[in-house]
Amino acid sequence: MLRILGKIQRIGIVTEPLPPCDEPALAEIGEQIKAHIGERFGGSLAIREVDAGSCNGCELEINALNNPWYGIERYGVHFVASPRHADLLLVTGPVSRHMEEALRRTYAATPEPRLVIAVGACGADGGEFGESYASRGAVANVIPVDAVIRGCPPTPLDLMRGILEAIGRKG
Amino acid sequence: MTAGMPFAPFLARLAEVGVAVETVTAPTLVPIQTITLANGDWGRLGREADDWGWRWAAGWGEDLGETLRINACFEQAGAYLLARTTVTRTHPMLPSHTPYYPVADRPERHTQDMFGVAFSDHPDARRWTRHRAWKSSEYPLRRDFPAAGRPPDTTPADHQYKFFSAHGSGVYEIPVGPVHAGIIEPGHFRFQAVGETVLNLEAHLGYTHKGVEKIAECRDADGLARLAGRVSGDSTVAHAWAACMAMERAAGVQPPPRAVWLRALMSERERVANHLGDIGAIVNDVGFAFGFYQFGRLRETWQRASMTAFGHRFMMDRLVPGGVAVDLDNARITAMRDEAAALRQQVSKLMTILYDSPSLTNRLLTTGILTPEQASALGCMGYVGRASSLYFDVRRDAPYPPYDRLKVNGVLHHSGDVNARVRVRHEEIIASLDLIQALLAGMPGGAIHSEWQTPAEGSEGIGIVEGWRGEIISYARFGGGGRIARFFPRDPSWTTWPALEVLIHDNIVPDFPVCNKSVNGSYSGNDL
Numbered sequence: 235m236l237r238i239l240g241k242i243q244r245i246g247i248v249t250e251p252l253p254p255c256d257e258p259a260l261a262e263i264g265e266q267i268k269a270h271i272g273e274r275f276g277g278s279l280a281i282r283e284v285d286a287g288s289c290n291g292c293e294l295e296i297n298a299l300n301n302p303w304y305g306i307e308r309y310g311v312h313f314v315a316s317p318r319h320a321d322l323l324l325v326t327g328p329v330s331r332h333m334e335e336a337l338r339r340t341y342a343a344t345p346e347p348r349l350v351i352a353v354g355a356c357g358a359d360g361g362e363f364g365e366s367y368a369s370r371g372a373v374a375n376v377i378p379v380d381a382v383i384r385g386c387p388p389t390p391l392d393l394m395r396g397i398l399e400a401i402g403r404k405g
Numbered sequence: 406m407t408a409g410m411p412f413a414p415f416l417a418r419l420a421e422v423g424v425a426v427e428t429v430t431a432p433t434l435v436p437i438q439t440i441t442l443a444n445g446d447w448g449r450l451g452r453e454a455d456d457w458g459w460r461w462a463a464g465w466g467e468d469l470g471e472t473l474r475i476n477a478c479f480e481q482a483g484a485y486l487l488a489r490t491t492v493t494r495t496h497p498m499l500p501s502h503t504p505y506y507p508v509a510d511r512p513e514r515h516t517q518d519m520f521g522v523a524f525s526d527h528p529d530a531r532r533w534t535r536h537r538a539w540k541s542s543e544y545p546l547r548r549d550f551p552a553a554g555r556p557p558d559t560t561p562a563d564h565q566y567k568f569f570s571a572h573g574s575g576v577y578e579i580p581v582g583p584v585h586a587g588i589i590e591p592g593h594f595r596f597q598a599v600g601e602t603v604l605n606l607e608a609h610l611g612y613t614h615k616g617v618e619k620i621a622e623c624r625d626a627d628g629l630a631r632l633a634g635r636v637s638g639d640s641t642v643a644h645a646w647a648a649c650m651a652m653e654r655a656a657g658v659q660p661p662p663r664a665v666w667l668r669a670l671m672s673e674r675e676r677v678a679n680h681l682g683d684i685g686a687i688v689n690d691v692g693f694a695f696g697f698y699q700f701g702r703l704r705e706t707w708q709r710a711s712m713t714a715f716g717h718r719f720m721m722d723r724l725v726p727g728g729v730a731v732d733l734d735n736a737r738i739t740a741m742r743d744e745a746a747a748l749r750q751q752v753s754k755l756m757t758i759l760y761d762s763p764s765l766t767n768r769l770l771t772t773g774i775l776t777p778e779q780a781s782a783l784g785c786m787g788y789v790g791r792a793s794s795l796y797f798d799v800r801r802d803a804p805y806p807p808y809d810r811l812k813v814n815g816v817l818h819h820s821g822d823v824n825a826r827v828r829v830r831h832e833e834i835i836a837s838l839d840l841i842q843a844l845l846a847g848m849p850g851g852a853i854h855s856e857w858q859t860p861a862e863g864s865e866g867i868g869i870v871e872g873w874r875g876e877i878i879s880y881a882r883f884g885g886g887g888r889i890a891r892f893f894p895r896d897p898s899w900t901t902w903p904a905l906e907v908l909i910h911d912n913i914v915p916d917f918p919v920c921n922k923s924v925n926g927s928y929s930g931n932d933l
Contacts, residue, residue, distance in 0.1 A: 301698070336612070366615075
């Protein structure tokens, strides 16, 4: 136990400020996200992530938002287990036909008003997989999409920018 | 590797039992020994191979026009044997290998769904990859099936899959997925439980089926490398390497030494990144948040260094046919040495804390045991096999450049529980750091890319590499104009998903997440 406490003390808080190799943009984007969430979502934005057929690359980067470098929860963003608790769906693609109905049902289970962000090159337009007998391609081919975050996969910072853009829009 | 042991005695044995086998000279498939046989003998081949201790490693089909060709790849002591047979398009029937090799079960059902081949004595004729996006009378990997398919306007949910069921007083079912509670890939798990205890678990996968094999067709070599890099995002380097190796063998292109050393460097970085993330996620699944944040920190730092060195946090698209797309300058080599030394210290200190925390080890020890016998019967590999006394590592046992010139420190544990799978990951991080130091120290100079040569129509090759989950086997065959006619990548997850269903027996339902994470199969790599 002492070793754990010692380690925690020695490591300290790694969350921001970031080393100079990274953009100082993170703190700025984070603060803006926090401000918008304060204004429009009562201080708390609940996100349900839906993998609708991705290669798992996007999921790894979305997971990274919860590591101590980004620590996105400090800006009022948290990931929830049920669409019924969600304000926003973060959907990765391409939407496989085998996930099509599950995605539709997840969308239907999300209370209005709801936002949908299509994530990644595949979520945006089908990416490397496109449309085929197996894939519907873009998320927008299956459910209404409010914003798109491109990248293969988008970096955690790209994801934060995209979330900011989506919640900052006048709607 | 030369054709000799263990081929000759096995081929003699086949002759003895009356299985007529033709040995094929296929230079581009070397180092794999290729044989062909009549389809009626296919089942006997499976039985004899099992008796002679071959591991069933991969199986796939090909549409050759008049006939369909079925392949099965076996391995023993680092030697690979590719067996081939054909069935007619009008009567595509073949004995199954599943009665001898449980691991052949789902690959054969995949071939059944995608090619319309019936495996006559397969114990389970249910579909596997197909849900409801195409009809049971349609076979997407046959030539006459268009890549666009003939899908319905909207694809309905697959609620008709017939799961195994259990009955009796107090038995109940828990359906989970395809959309899971966490930020993970989709799939369905059906539990039968009594109280807290899992009686049976059955996975129904295929939700992320993206038609990889079909949309690979007609791509050029660069396009295939990009697609292979997305078979499973966390294994982008390993899958791209296996695909490039297959294509390079088919084309007779030799990547320069510096390129293969850089590939190995990226591959070991990928292994370290995933093991770091997994250890954090495993301990998080039993509520040990300290480990989650510490290992998350290390993984992020590591990924950032990959970004700085190679321009991508996962090193996607950095492997290309003929070599690699980015070079590493001397300053980065020095920085990477320091980084590896620092990580070694950090990991060792953290693991000491983890092993010393009874609240954690209490949850990991004796949880989700896969016995060596079970692991062997299922043909497991990678950290799953190596936590259950099953040591096989392509880098050591069938070494490909540059591993033929490097020492791979083998890691082996025997208890087969979640704890052993954590220990294997920990020790493999250290072994990879050793390799990274050796790779940086011995990095040859010179070019990083050889000019691509368009291979002749019909050229084929197989690439076999040790990805971070285990052995990856990729087959590529070219058609005319340097375009791909067939691509099949076998992800290690085909063998570890069935292991999860076995090791969860008699564990409690709340331990499923940690058991699942300790195996960490790829859905995308399995569903293709």
